[in-house]
Amino acid sequence: MIVERNILDILRIGIFYDGYYFYKVSNYYKYEHEKKSRISISGLHEFIRSEVASQTRLDMRQCQIIDAHYFKGRSSAKELGEKVQSERIFEDILMRENIVTHYLPLRYTENNVAQEKGIDVWLALEAYELAIYKHFNILVLVAGDGDYVPLVRKLHTLGTQVMLICWDFSYHNERGDMVETRTSRHLLEEVFYPVQMHQKVEQNSNEFIKNLFVQDRTFEKPPIVFNFRPESEVNEEEEFTSVIFSINPNGFGFIKDEERDNIFFHYSMVTNRDFSDLSSGTKVKYTLEEDEERSKRSDAPRFRAVKVTVID
Numbered sequence: 604m605i606v607e608r609n610i611l612d613i614l615r616i617g618i619f620y621d622g623y624y625f626y627k628v629s630n631y632y633k634y635e636h637e638k639k640s641r642i643s644i645s646g647l648h649e650f651i652r653s654e655v656a657s658q659t660r661l662d663m664r665q666c667q668i669i670d671a672h673y674f675k676g677r678s679s680a681k682e683l684g685e686k687v688q689s690e691r692i693f694e695d696i697l698m699r700e701n702i703v704t705h706y707l708p709l710r711y712t713e714n715n716v717a718q719e720k721g722i723d724v725w726l727a728l729e730a731y732e733l734a735i736y737k738h739f740n741i742l743v744l745v746a747g748d749g750d751y752v753p754l755v756r757k758l759h760t761l762g763t764q765v766m767l768i769c770w771d772f773s774y775h776n777e778r779g780d781m782v783e784t785r786t787s788r789h790l791l792e793e794v795f796y797p798v799q800m801h802q803k804v805e806q807n808s809n810e811f812i813k814n815l816f817v818q819d820r821t822f823e824k825p826p827i828v829f830n831f832r833p834e835s836e837v838n839e840e841e842e843f844t845s846v847i848f849s850i851n852p853n854g855f856g857f858i859k860d861e862e863r864d865n866i867f868f869h870y871s872m873v874t875n876r877d878f879s880d881l882s883s884g885t886k887v888k889y890t891l892e893e894d895e896e897r898s899k900r901s902d903a904p905r906f907r908a909v910k911v912t913v914i915d
Contacts, residue, residue, distance in 0.1 A: 614661055616668045617739040618651065619730045620702070621746035622675025623719055627784060628770045632816065634854030634870055634878075635774040638804075640816040644700045647768075650803075650811040651743055655766065658796050659741075670737055671702040674726040676709040676719035678875075705729065727754040734763045741766055744794070749787030755794055766796035776871055844914070847885045854878065858887060858908055866891070868908035876913045886914040 629641045648668055656663040677690070697704055710720050726746075731754060734742055742758055744751060745768045755765045769786040776782050791797045803812055845866075848859040856878075857865035868889065870878035889908040 612665060614655065614659060614666045614740045615738060616651065616655060616666060616741050616743060617730070617733060617737060618648070618668060618671040618702075618743040618745065619726055620671075620673040620675075621723070621726060621744075621748065621751075622673050623722070624746050624748070625673075626675070628772075630870075631770075631772050631774065631784070636772075638816050639853065640818070643815060643817045644696055644702070646811070646814040646816065647745075648700060650815055651766070651768065653809075653811045654796075654798055655741055655743075658766075670733060670739070671700065672705060672726075672729060672733075673697055673702050674705045674722050674729075676722055677706040678709050723748060723750050727751065730754060731757055731761075734758055734761055739763050741796070743768060745769075747784065747786040747790070749789045752787070752789055752793050755790070759795070764795040765793075766798060767791065767794040768798050768800060770800045772801055776869065842888050842890055844886070844888045847881055847883055847887060849883055850881050852879075856881065858889060858911070866906070866908045868911050872907075872909050872911045874910055874912045881913070888912050888914055 625642075632638045633641045648671075652663055652666045652668065655661075655666040659666070694704060705725060707719070707721055707725065710718050730742060730744075733739070741764050743766045744755070747769045758765050767786075767790060769791070771785050773781055773783040786799070791799075804815070807813065843860070845859050848857045848865045850856040854870040856868055856870075858868055860866045866889070872889075873881065889911045891906045892909045893906055
């Protein structure tokens, strides 16, 4: 029996995730985009294989993911509290897809703001070393930061071509401020195969894009106008303590407040938990902030909760 050589040749793919970047993208599609669903890891991997096959004009069966790695900063178990369960669920998903996880502890500023330190360097070192030892034909980078440009150049000297999986998106947060995520133009120019996923999603032109999102229930968009009871004075530095009254999976909720009725809060205001971990009855502390734009429109003060922190 004669077997054609090109059927035997396997194109070796390695995937490297900037975990925090992927987390932001997934949150965007879950809470801000009309999809209202997180990105499916398995669906993304199948899309990557199909895209590599298309770009290289090979059969998809020849394009095989032989290694995948996920890098992210992480809080300690004590700091995570109830969030440990959701972290474990996501880790189970990564394990099912044979993704190796790499974590470094988050560091905190004097203002108690969590920061990642060293993750991009660790990703670059691991990607370069594994490209040498595992002979990737194509290394897929799920990222958007220009700091990865030196890595891409180094990989090209090895003969490893780089595919970039990236998203550009913007939205108005609950304060009305524009939040933008943009891929480094320099990075886009350096990689061999730039794949701008926001364009692919909007085209929605094939089965792999349709399977890119976790099948989930669709919820209505958050209300644009927040119906708070007007208050004459609020000290924005004063901290309040109460419990969550209700949670909407679409990315917002209300805190029980007897003096001001139920207070609205947005998922982006939660400081020490993932929004998906919250539930009715969870004890929180928070401060209030006036929404100046909406106050002007309603001709009366309007407020919302900010710096919402779960109390263990």
